[in-house]
Amino acid sequence: MPHNASHSVQHDVMHSLYANHHNWLYTWIRKRLDSQFDAADLTQDTFLRVHAKQNAATIKEPKAYLATIAKGLVCHFYRRRSLEQAYLELLATQPESFVISPEHEFIILQTLEEVDRLLNALPEQVKQVFLLSQIEGKKYQQIADEMQLSLATVKRYMKQAYVKCLILMGDDVFE
Amino acid sequence: MNKLSKKSLHEAADWLIRQQEKPLTNSEQEQLQQWLQSSKDNQCAWQRAQHFINKVDTLPKEVAYAVLNRPDDATRRLHIGKLALLLASGPLIWGSYKAVNNQQWSADYRTAKGQQKQVTLPDGTQVKLNTATAFDITFDHQTRLLSLREGEIQVNTTTANAHLPTPFVVTTRDAVLSPLEANFTVRQYPDLTRLGVIEGLVKASPKLAQATPDHAISAGYQVELSRQTFLSRKALESNTTSWLNKMLAVHKMPLSQFALEVSRYHNGLLRVSPAIANMAISGAYPVQDLNMILNMLSHTYPIQINRHLGHYWVTIESA
Numbered sequence: 001m002p003h004n005a006s007h008s009v010q011h012d013v014m015h016s017l018y019a020n021h022h023n024w025l026y027t028w029i030r031k032r033l034d035s036q037f038d039a040a041d042l043t044q045d046t047f048l049r050v051h052a053k054q055n056a057a058t059i060k061e062p063k064a065y066l067a068t069i070a071k072g073l074v075c076h077f078y079r080r081r082s083l084e085q086a087y088l089e090l091l092a093t094q095p096e097s098f099v100i101s102p103e104h105e106f107i108i109l110q111t112l113e114e115v116d117r118l119l120n121a122l123p124e125q126v127k128q129v130f131l132l133s134q135i136e137g138k139k140y141q142q143i144a145d146e147m148q149l150s151l152a153t154v155k156r157y158m159k160q161a162y163v164k165c166l167i168l169m170g171d172d173v174f175e
Numbered sequence: 176m177n178k179l180s181k182k183s184l185h186e187a188a189d190w191l192i193r194q195q196e197k198p199l200t201n202s203e204q205e206q207l208q209q210w211l212q213s214s215k216d217n218q219c220a221w222q223r224a225q226h227f228i229n230k231v232d233t234l235p236k237e238v239a240y241a242v243l244n245r246p247d248d249a250t251r252r253l254h255i256g257k258l259a260l261l262l263a264s265g266p267l268i269w270g271s272y273k274a275v276n277n278q279q280w281s282a283d284y285r286t287a288k289g290q291q292k293q294v295t296l297p298d299g300t301q302v303k304l305n306t307a308t309a310f311d312i313t314f315d316h317q318t319r320l321l322s323l324r325e326g327e328i329q330v331n332t333t334t335a336n337a338h339l340p341t342p343f344v345v346t347t348r349d350a351v352l353s354p355l356e357a358n359f360t361v362r363q364y365p366d367l368t369r370l371g372v373i374e375g376l377v378k379a380s381p382k383l384a385q386a387t388p389d390h391a392i393s394a395g396y397q398v399e400l401s402r403q404t405f406l407s408r409k410a411l412e413s414n415t416t417s418w419l420n421k422m423l424a425v426h427k428m429p430l431s432q433f434a435l436e437v438s439r440y441h442n443g444l445l446r447v448s449p450a451i452a453n454m455a456i457s458g459a460y461p462v463q464d465l466n467m468i469l470n471m472l473s474h475t476y477p478i479q480i481n482r483h484l485g486h487y488w489v490t491i492e493s494a
Binding site for chain 1: 178179181184185187188189191192195196220223224226227228230231232233234235236237238239240241242243244245365382383402431432435438449452
């Protein structure tokens with residue numbers, strides 16, 4: 001790895017950021033989670049994200065900056081956990097003929113999480129329309145009848161959902 | 176992924192909606208092509224749209240709707256005690272496979288787990304049912320419809336009364352299949368349908384695909400379809416037809432998948448240790464004889480078979 005000036009500046013800044021902020025950040029996250037191990041993981045993740053962005057030297061308000069990233073990670077953590085739990089709960093209610101191989105399960109969970117993140121950005125009714133159409137495979141007219149909306153509204157919601165998801169797919173917020 | 180113009184994304188969304196509403200006419204197809212060719216951004220937007228649709232389409236309907244539509248976290252916290260239990264039992268879920276659900280019992284024709292049988296339909300068409308299979312038929316003056324509910328069948332329409340004017344159609348959760356004097360197999364997987372053509376020609380189309388014309392699949396080929404699209408097309412594999420001879424013929428199949436295949440025919444729980452889940456299994460195994468399958472496996476591969484609860488619970492572990 002090349003060891004030039006900017007690298008060592010970045011290194012020093014990261015070092016002092018970690019030294020000065022690790023403790024309060026951990027406490028801050030710990031208050032929001034019920035496991036100390038998860039809290040330690042997320043604290044670490046927060047610093048990793050800052051490191052990956054290579055912009056530590058330009059941060060003006062480190063506390064606010066770190067808290068913003070940590071907040072995003074905590075939200076993501078809860079969403080993911082509720083998704084996994086909903087998934088497991090549901091599997092338990094399926095007939096046993098419904099079997100998913102472990103490899104497939106991993107992909108499904110990943111995809112669910114991704115789609116969940118996209119849909120989460122939509123207003124409730126728009127999301128409903130989208131799920132009925134894309135997951136349940138219902139026709140627009142059927143959805144309109146069921147939800148007592150006009151066909152035009154259903155189409156407008158579908159468009160809103162597609163556009164929002166397609167835009168969000170472009171910025172990989174969690175990657 | 177790069178930033179695309181909002182205009183392209185909006186237009187891509189419009190096309191998706193038009194496509195879903197009704198099949199595109201020829202002139203609409205041309206317009207779509209022109210739109211695609213008119214800019215690189217349009218092509219990228221369309222690609223992203225297809226990617227998105229396919230992604231959503233891979234989700235099994237049974238879980239996706241309820242999971243994505245789950246109530247807010249606040250209401251869920253009440254259930255936390257129950258959830259802890261479920262989390263603890265998680266790894267046990269996979270590997271078990273039960274034959275019969277309610278839907279099957281009400282079907283016109285069915286087999287229990289481990290059973291195979293052959294039936295002749297009123298028009299002379301012969302159908303063979305593999306293990307844990309169910310289908311309904313609706314024969315009227317417009318069509319002869321066979322709806323596969325669950326499992327796997329072989330359909331031979333070459334023996335049917337050739338003078339019947341009504342078309343024979345097979346539907347599954349994912350696909351619509353129209354044979355032209357053909358002999359073919361159809362299997363309903365949890366999330367897709369596989370069609371294998373032994374003789375003749377079968378026209379196939381995904382149930383919800385409205386833009387693509389149906390494809391004619393000829394003898395010697397197999398395809399897999401989801402509700403919206405063709406997933407694969409390849410030469411007929413031995414596993415697609417070997418069940419007709421009561422065999423499970425596989426080539427480099429991961430052990431975990433192999434265990435699921437075997438479980439289709441047998442009651443009880445067959446579990447594979449995750450450490451060897453990917454071990455590649457090849458060969459032909461008699462589906463009815465679980466003990467012989469397990470013996471063959473343990474003689475060929477570095478694995479150890481443990482039986483509990485009087486053979487109702489079998490675990491396969493690394494030797």
